[in-house]
Amino acid sequence: MAQVLFISHGSPMEALDQAESASAWRALAGHLERPARIVVVSAHWSGFPVRLTGSQQPATIHDFGGFPEPLYALEYPAPGDPRLARDVACTLSAAGLQACVDPERGLDHGMWVPLRHLYPDADIPVVGVSISVRHDTDWHYRMGRELAQSLDDDTLLICSGSITHNLSDTRGDRHDVAGYVDAFQTWISQHMASRDDATMLDYRRRAPHAERAHPGDEHLLPLFVALGAGDSRAPQRFNAIVLHQALAMDAYLFERASAVQAPAGSHRIRSLVSVGR
Numbered sequence: 001m002a003q004v005l006f007i008s009h010g011s012p013m014e015a016l017d018q019a020e021s022a023s024a025w026r027a028l029a030g031h032l033e034r035p036a037r038i039v040v041v042s043a044h045w046s047g048f049p050v051r052l053t054g055s056q057q058p059a060t061i062h063d064f065g066g067f068p069e070p071l072y073a074l075e076y077p078a079p080g081d082p083r084l085a086r087d088v089a090c091t092l093s094a095a096g097l098q099a100c101v102d103p104e105r106g107l108d109h110g111m112w113v114p115l116r117h118l119y120p121d122a123d124i125p126v127v128g129v130s131i132s133v134r135h136d137t138d139w140h141y142r143m144g145r146e147l148a149q150s151l152d153d154d155t156l157l158i159c160s161g162s163i164t165h166n167l168s169d170t171r172g173d174r175h176d177v178a179g180y181v182d183a184f185q186t187w188i189s190q191h192m193a194s195r196d197d198a199t200m201l202d203y204r205r206r207a208p209h210a211e212r213a214h215p216g217d218e219h220l221l222p223l224f225v226a227l228g229a230g231d232s233r234a235p236q237r238f239n240a241i242v243l244h245q246a247l248a249m250d251a252y253l254f255e256r257a258s259a260v261q262a263p264a265g266s267h268r269i270r271s272l273v274s275v276g277r
Contacts, residue, residue: 144228
């Protein structure tokens, strides 16, 4: 069964942490069918055209600063899959979404931090995919639909971002939850349960405290890729904890869409999905 996972990757320190979130990720791995290969869309890589990692052995990128030295010694030595990267880039480009392969790019922490807990042996080929902050939620939803069509049933699609992401509100020594985080997290979970995709795509206008929960879109854009790639049923929700007062760590597991569909009532999305068909 083809699967799509949205995961909130949290702080890079989650790679070292063996506490609540890491334990939840390891438990989540038990709900996943072991894939033959993994494609990861990361909030920490943005570009247009869309880029895919094309290295046979992608490097582990430590794309952060000011953390303890042991974090920089960690590696996630999973192999790449250049042929898959080329095939997916061709499929996206043929559908009108410009894409290309980057032979030098490695795996950023939005990719390798959760993978260290999901698949600690690093023995499954991984291809990373960028988002495009110059494009909106509808565009990423369409990207998810195209990815769903381009991947076989043995490929796990992981979309890595964050349900809330305002780093100026994080407090490492606080265990309470900021009120706006709870309100935004609840709004997302309710609309995920009803699969009201059209409303979620308009989250900037409709969700409570959207601007504070996401000063920029980049960490929520992978969720819309997952929505587009997933089928129309409500996903399973995992790891609904909040770290550092302001980082909601929810994960959602979908079955992958078998055919292109658009949310009911969203004429704009319907027209976007039809482009290039």
